[in-house]
Amino acid sequence: MDSSKTSNVHLKRASVLLLASFTMKCKQSILLNSNTFINVAVNYLELFGSDDDFIVEHAVNAFESILKIVGWKKECEIVPELYKKLCLLLGEEYENVSYRRNDSATFLGFKNKKGTQAVITLFARSLIGNNNTIREMSIKGYRMVIIHADPETLVPIVYTITGPLLRIVIDRSYSKIREIATELMAIMISKLGIHLKPFFPHLQTALNRSMIESERPLRIKTAICLGSFAVLHMKPNSFLTELLTLYGHSSQNRAEIKDTVYFTFRMVLFAMNQEIHPAFLEELYKTIIPDKDSNVDSVRNTAALVLGSLCKHVKDYSFEKIANNHLLNVDFESDIKNLVFQVIALKTALKDCFDRFLANENLYSSLQKTVINYINSKKPQLEVYGIKCAAYIINNLLKNDNLPEKELLQVFAKVREKKR
Amino acid sequence: MNKESIEIKKAVTSSTIFLAQQSKRIPNELLQLLVPHLVNGTKENNRFVRIESEKALAILLKLNVDNSKIYQQCLDCMSTGAVESLQDCVAKIRKNITKIDFAEEEAFDDEQKHL
Numbered sequence: 001m002d003s004s005k006t007s008n009v010h011l012k013r014a015s016v017l018l019l020a021s022f023t024m025k026c027k028q029s030i031l032l033n034s035n036t037f038i039n040v041a042v043n044y045l046e047l048f049g050s051d052d053d054f055i056v057e058h059a060v061n062a063f064e065s066i067l068k069i070v071g072w073k074k075e076c077e078i079v080p081e082l083y084k085k086l087c088l089l090l091g092e093e094y095e096n097v098s099y100r101r102n103d104s105a106t107f108l109g110f111k112n113k114k115g116t117q118a119v120i121t122l123f124a125r126s127l128i129g130n131n132n133t134i135r136e137m138s139i140k141g142y143r144m145v146i147i148h149a150d151p152e153t154l155v156p157i158v159y160t161i162t163g164p165l166l167r168i169v170i171d172r173s174y175s176k177i178r179e180i181a182t183e184l185m186a187i188m189i190s191k192l193g194i195h196l197k198p199f200f201p202h203l204q205t206a207l208n209r210s211m212i213e214s215e216r217p218l219r220i221k222t223a224i225c226l227g228s229f230a231v232l233h234m235k236p237n238s239f240l241t242e243l244l245t246l247y248g249h250s251s252q253n254r255a256e257i258k259d260t261v262y263f264t265f266r267m268v269l270f271a272m273n274q275e276i277h278p279a280f281l282e283e284l285y286k287t288i289i290p291d292k293d294s295n296v297d298s299v300r301n302t303a304a305l306v307l308g309s310l311c312k313h314v315k316d317y318s319f320e321k322i323a324n325n326h327l328l329n330v331d332f333e334s335d336i337k338n339l340v341f342q343v344i345a346l347k348t349a350l351k352d353c354f355d356r357f358l359a360n361e362n363l364y365s366s367l368q369k370t371v372i373n374y375i376n377s378k379k380p381q382l383e384v385y386g387i388k389c390a391a392y393i394i395n396n397l398l399k400n401d402n403l404p405e406k407e408l409l410q411v412f413a414k415v416r417e418k419k420r
Numbered sequence: 421m422n423k424e425s426i427e428i429k430k431a432v433t434s435s436t437i438f439l440a441q442q443s444k445r446i447p448n449e450l451l452q453l454l455v456p457h458l459v460n461g462t463k464e465n466n467r468f469v470r471i472e473s474e475k476a477l478a479i480l481l482k483l484n485v486d487n488s489k490i491y492q493q494c495l496d497c498m499s500t501g502a503v504e505s506l507q508d509c510v511a512k513i514r515k516n517i518t519k520i521d522f523a524e525e526e527a528f529d530d531e532q533k534h535l
Contacts, residue, residue: 380424
C-alpha cells in the first residue's frame with residue numbers, strides 16, 4: 001500500500017497491480033480479520049483521483065472485489081473511514097474539524113467515470129438501511145464526490161447517481177438526509193442540467209411536496225433547488241401556477257410556511273429568464289401585498305423579496321406602478337417596518353433588473369434621491385440597506401463603463417466619516 | 421462603538437469587497453473616496469472594524485498580486501499625504517496577507533437571513 005503512493009509511475013503501477021491481485025484473490029476470512037478490508041478499500045480511494053487509466057481501472061476492479069467479497073452487510077463499515085478519508089483529501093470539515101487542503105496534494109478530484117461510479121455506488125447502497133449515522137455520512141460523501149467530479153465524468157453515469165438521490169428526496173424519511181439530498185439535487189441540476197430531463201417529472205413532484213413540508217430547513221433547501229430547476233423547466237407558466245396553487249391549497253398552517261414559500265418564489269423568479277404570463281404575476285402580486293403589513297418579520301421581508309423579483313418580469317407599465325407605489329417616493333416618517341419592506345424590495349429590484357430603472361429617466365432620477373435619502377436617514381437599518389442599494393447601482397454602472405454620479409459616490413463613502 | 425455603527429461600517433466594507441470582486445475597473449473617483457476611509461478604518465479601536473477594513477483594502481487594491489495595477493493607479497491619483505498613509509497601511513497588511521482569503525466570495529447580500 002505504501003508503494004502505491006510513490007510518484008514513480010512504473011513502481012506505482014506495479015504496486016497497484018500487485019495489491020489488486022492480492023485483493024481479488026484474497027479469502028473473505030483474511031479480509032475480515034482485523035478489518036483489513038477497510039484499510040485496503042480506503043487506500044484505493046486515493047488512486048481513483050489518478051489521471052492514469054491503468055491505475056484507476058485496477059484500483060476500481062480491486063475496490064469492487066472487496067465489496068463483493070465482504071458482502072453488502074459488511075461494506076457499510078467502510079463508509080465512516082471512507083468518508084473521513086474523503087474529508088482529508090478534499091479539505092472538507094469532519095467532526096467540526098476543517099482540514100486545510102494541502103496544495104501539493106495529488107488528489108485532483110474525480111475525473112474518471114469508473115472511479116467515481118465505484119465510490120458513489122457504495123454510498124448509494126449505504127443510504128438504504130436503518131443506521132442514520134451511516135446514512136448521513138453516505139449522503140455527505142455522495143455530495144463531496146459530486147462537487148469534486150467534472151460534469152463530463154458525471155454525464156455517462158447520470159442514471160446511476162440520480163436514481164438513489166431522487167428516492168431519498170421523495171421518501172419521507174430522516175429529514176436531515178432529505179435536506180442534504182435536496183441540496184445535492186440543486187448542485188446536480190447546476191452541473192448536469194438538461195441531462196437530468198428524464199427525472200424532471202418525478203423531481204418536480206418531490207420538490208413541490210417538500211416545499212410545504214413541516215421541516216423548515218428542508219423547505220429552505222427545496223426553495224434553492226426549485227430555483228435551479230426553474231431555469232430548465234419547459235413550461236414555466238404552468239410550473240409557477242402549480243406552485244402558487246399548491247401553496248393556496250396547502251393543508252399546513254399557511255402562516256408557518258409562508259416565509260419559506262415566498263423565499264421559494266424569490267429563488268424561482270430570480271433564476272428564470274423565460275417570459276411569464278402577466279396573469280400569474282398579477283395573482284402573485286395580489287398575494288404578497290397584504291403581507292406588507294404582516295407582524296411577522298420573516299413574512300414581511302420575504303414578501304419584499306418577491307415584490308422586488310416581480311420587477312424583472314412585469315411589463316413596463318406594471319414596473320412603473322410597482323416602482324412608484326412601493327419602491328421610490330418614500331415617506332421617511334412612516335413606520336420603520338414599512339420602510340424596511342420598501343428598501344428590501346428596492347434592493348432586490350436593483351439586483352435583478354437595474355437596467356429597467358436606467359431606461360426610465362424619471363425613475364432613475366427618483367432612484368438616486370431615494371437611495372441617498374436612505375443612507376442619510378439616520379436609521380441604521382435603512383442606512384445598511386441603502387449602502388447595499390448604492391453598491392448595486394455603482395456596480396451596474398461600472399459594468400457598462402459608466403461613471404456613477406458624484407453625489408452617490410460621496411454619500412456611499414461618506415457614511416464611514418460620519419460615524420467615526 | 422455601538423452595534424448599529426459596526427453594522428454600517430460592515431456594510432461599507434462588504435460593499436467595497438463586492439464591487440472589487442465584480443467590477444473589472446474601479447474609477448479614480450471611487451478610489452479617492454473609498455481608500456482614505458478604509459485606511460482610517462484600519463486604525464479603529466474596534467478589532468472587527470479594523471480587520472474588515474484591512475480585508476476590504478487588500479481585496480480592492482489586489483495586494484496579493486505583485487505590482488498590482490490598481491494599487492499603482494491608486495497611488496497615482498491620491499494626494500501626497502494620503503499616499504504616505506496608504507503605503508504605511510499596506511506595509512502592515514502585507515505582513516498578514518496570508519490570513520486573507522482573496523478567493524472567498526463575499527456574502528454581501530445573504531437573502532436567506534430574512535428567513
